[in-house]
Amino acid sequence: MTEVFQFGLVPITCHAWNKDRSRVALSLNNNEVNIYERAGSEWRLQETLQGHDLRVTGIDWAPNTNRIVTCGADRNAYVWTCGVDGKWSPTLVLLRINRAATCVKWSPNENKFAVGSGARLISVCYFEQENNWWVSKHIKKPIRSTITTLDWHPNNILLAAGAADFKVRIFSAWIKDIEPKPTPTPWGAKMPLGQMMTEFSNSTGGGGWVHSVSFSGDGNRVCWVGHDSSLTVADAGKEMAKTQLKTEYLPFTAVTWVSLNSLVAVGHGCCPML
């Protein structure tokens, strides 16, 4: 059952749903985030979050803790929490990046989030209680270009990152201070922070920028879509085997798993494909 609702004539840069899909936070190609609430068959503007100086490039809404994290082209990210009066207030995040942030994702347990940036690194941020802010740890090597997309593994430790240097890498984002040691997974056993578990190249020659990456529900498979109009699935259980499907459609920009064996991809062809 699909519905179409028009929020204006401007492109929607990014959006995120809350837990029960009754609210959506989106950014209309500017530096503000609008929160809309569902009222019958319409969406009503509930609040506008202002805090960024430049365009907002990524929004994610944590379903259980009800926090929104936003990141922007002004190298900042804010975590917004809803107060008892229903107003959202921002908390500072120290990203320590010197280029624009491109994408942000909460981890499955919502105690940390990862921000990809044009500074060729990923900032994994967790909350520091003493100073009431979010601090970050960087993952730098061996990323060589802007990170375009991120996705967390269901075990809250592994992070898949796609970049403009045509590669998809799986990193360990284990923060010693806030969580216990992880158990071994099919992707690897030793997992210090920033350890690259595997790297996949989009194709032998180069292959096109990675637009979107997604872990399957059980975490054993990861798929990504690249600008060369291809869709690739890599399986950790089968020793990192890679299957690639090249399509003749225009490049896809986003992909997610809908079940253990099927994916939905959407992109420049303006039509979702299963």
Place this chain on the structure above:
Amino acid sequence: MSATLRPYLSAVRHTLSAAMCLQNFNSQVVERHNKPEVEVRSSKELLMTAVVVSRNEKEKVLIEPSINSIRISISIKQADDIERILCHKFMRFMMMRAENFIILRRKPVEGYDISFLITNFHTEQMFKHKLVDFVIHFMEEIDKEISEMKLAVNARARECAMEYLKRF
């Protein structure tokens, strides 16, 4: 002659539709900047391979795509001196008013007669297929315009000469 025109324009149309898949990309070299990567050319991985679609040695189109912008340069058929002068003046006329065309570049790329620069901001405001239609339409019309102007110049020259020589 027009047997090669249709496939030429269709090849250009398909290349443009594929190359115009642009997305916003903040500069990874200078903070807080957002520049067309095809003009800046600072990082090799952000540029795609340039494609030249040519109908013959004189007429060709150079398409240089990148992650957030695309540069299209057209080389127009100029068979003799009159067409060369007319083409040069006509292109100069349009390029001086590049602001009104929005996607036109003020200076053509080396070796070509006219260039367009389309960025992700343009594709966000205008339909992609309409932009492609505009460029193809432009290429078709230019040749017709220049031929018409050449005929007009020749007709006027003939009239002037006849009037002048009536006295003798």
